[in-house]
Amino acid sequence: MINAPTIILVGPMGAGKTTIGRLLSQQLDREFFDSDRVIEENAGADIPWIFEKEGEEGFRRRETQTLEAMLSEEQLPIVLATGGGIVMMEENREMLKQQPLVVYLFASVAQQLQRTSKSNNRPLLKQGDPKETLTRLFAIRDPLYREVASVIVETDSRHPKTVANKVMDAI
Ligand code: S3P
Structure with missing residues (x-):
């Protein structure tokens, strides 16, 4: 078994964090968590509900x-x-920077758009034009993902299994 620390996946909506995370957890035989799902479980409500009742701030x-x-x-x-x-939150970036293995799953805006086009549970993509939103968020967030990540893996042209293997190579 590979002796690796906790692996944290960051990146934009549609980068494939959940898919790749599941593959990695299988390969490493360890537990997988998705922070969005943990938030929903603790709140007893889904993300659209939280955004509606508590705003993005909440x-x-x-x-x-x-x-x-x-x-x-x-x-x-x-x-x-x-x-x-x-x-987006500085305190989160500080916590992430203290972690030994943060992987930025990079996806172009075109890929993000394609991979999120069928999703219905991302409130930020319901306000205005999704392409404009993803482009605007990417301009702000890409430097921040790079700031916290120790490894960057490009996902656009790769099958999820290949992306997971690239992450494994980096461990
Ligand atoms: C958000 C991304 C979503 C979810 C929420 C806000 C964002 O997660 O946390 O809708 O601000 O980019 P995914 O990246 O898993 O879609």
Whole structure:
């Protein structure tokens, strides 16, 4: 078994963090968590509901609490997929920078758009034109993903299994 630390996946919506995270957790035989799902479980409500009732601000508060809890718990190394906006809060970036293995799954805006086109549970893509939103968010967030990541893996032209193998190579 590979002796690797907790692996944290960051990147935009549609980068494939959940898909790649599941593959990595199988390959490494360790538990997989998706911060969005943990937030939903703790809130007893889904993300669109949280955005509607508490605004993006409320969601970000929950996201920070969740990240903090997941990283501070005494637990076996895990694979953690994060929401695309996790890097928006400075305190989250500071927590991520202290982690030994943060992987930025890079996807172009065109790919992000294609991979999110059927999703119905991303409130930020319901406001205005999704392409404009993803382009605007990418301009802000790409430097922040790079700031916290120790490894960058390009996902556009790759099958998920190949992306997972690239991450494994980096461990
Ligand atoms: C968000 C991304 C989503 C989710 C929420 C906000 C963002 O996660 O956390 O809708 O700000 O980019 P995914 O990146 O898993 O879609």
